[in-house]
Amino acid sequence: MAIVLVRVDERLLHGQVILGWGHELRPDRYVLVDDDLAASDWEQEFYRLAVSGEAEVVFSTVDGARARLDEWRDDPARTILLVRDIPSVRRLARDAALAGLEVNLGGLHHGTGRRKVLPYLFLGESDLDDLRAIAASGVEVSARDLPDTARVPLASLVEE
Amino acid sequence: MSSLARGVVVAHGDVARAMVEAVRRIAGDAADSLDAISNESLGPTELRATLERVLGEDPAVVFVDLQSGSCGMAALQSCRERADRAVVCGVNLPMLLDFVFHRDLPIAEIANRAVERGRGAVASTLPHG
Numbered sequence: 610m611a612i613v614l615v616r617v618d619e620r621l622l623h624g625q626v627i628l629g630w631g632h633e634l635r636p637d638r639y640v641l642v643d644d645d646l647a648a649s650d651w652e653q654e655f656y657r658l659a660v661s662g663e664a665e666v667v668f669s670t671v672d673g674a675r676a677r678l679d680e681w682r683d684d685p686a687r688t689i690l691l692v693r694d695i696p697s698v699r700r701l702a703r704d705a706a707l708a709g710l711e712v713n714l715g716g717l718h719h720g721t722g723r724r725k726v727l728p729y730l731f732l733g734e735s736d737l738d739d740l741r742a743i744a745a746s747g748v749e750v751s752a753r754d755l756p757d758t759a760r761v762p763l764a765s766l767v768e769e
Numbered sequence: 770m771s772s773l774a775r776g777v778v779v780a781h782g783d784v785a786r787a788m789v790e791a792v793r794r795i796a797g798d799a800a801d802s803l804d805a806i807s808n809e810s811l812g813p814t815e816l817r818a819t820l821e822r823v824l825g826e827d828p829a830v831v832f833v834d835l836q837s838g839s840c841g842m843a844a845l846q847s848c849r850e851r852a853d854r855a856v857v858c859g860v861n862l863p864m865l866l867d868f869v870f871h872r873d874l875p876i877a878e879i880a881n882r883a884v885e886r887g888r889g890a891v892a893s894t895l896p897h898g
Binding site: 624652659 | 781810811812813815835836837838839841842845846849
């Protein structure tokens with residue numbers, strides 16, 4: 610399958626993703642999954658500038674991404690899916706749509722009701738509930754900010 | 770121009786603070802026209818809010834290290850609807866030094882100068898021949 614990474618990161622496409630993960634995974638396509646961004650042409654332009662032609666950048670709503678998941682899985686082009694928040698990933702994963710994939714928690718910072726779990730990861734109780742539900746749908750959930758750092762499985766995050 | 774432009778350096782880790790400190794060591798109090806912001810531990814919303822609080826209502830140039838990242842995005846969002854603000858990506862010391870002594874120029878000219886000075890200062894040499 611050619612979805613090489615599904616990552617939750619509120620910054621979506623940024624240096625860690627383009628340089629850190631991009632160097633490791635050599636993606637042909639970034640899919641930015643965010644309902645608000647999918648409706649904002651000027652913000653999309655900024656994100657396109659970030660990649661500067663090295664890979665295709667696609668913007669999608671959560672529902673739009675669900676409709677194209679099989680296409681991206683079957684496509685030989687290597688795709689990185691970037692999702693801004695955990696509730697959106699839960700919607701994306703509904704009906705086991707992400708079964709067999711791994712969801713990488715890459716960057717969620719301070720927020721109301723969230724506590725620090727890792728230096729780059731702040732989670733609230735509702736986030737943990739969502740992550741448990743995602744994991745129960747056949748998805749491996751773990752945290753890792755960069756490819757060369759240790760993967761922290763969901764079970765360890767819940768214990769933190 | 771009614772007021773002098775401010776400069777804000779937004780960068781990863783300690784880069785911004787270190788660059789402003791370096792400007793101070795070279796140019797003295799002229800560095801008071803620069804502020805430094807790190808994106809460390811800040812999400813996109815917090816980073817943008819921090820930047821806008823520092824910017825206030827002054828005309829300004831926002832210098833960022835990487836365009837493709839949270840710093841660049843926050844800067845572009847904060848300056849998008851203000852004709853008296855500009856964003857310069859790929860910040861380096863020569864461009865900041867030029868900025869602090871030319872804050873009286875129109876914003877577009879300040880930004881263009883910064884890019885020219887910054888780019889012009891990047892060079893390679895092969896001293897061994």
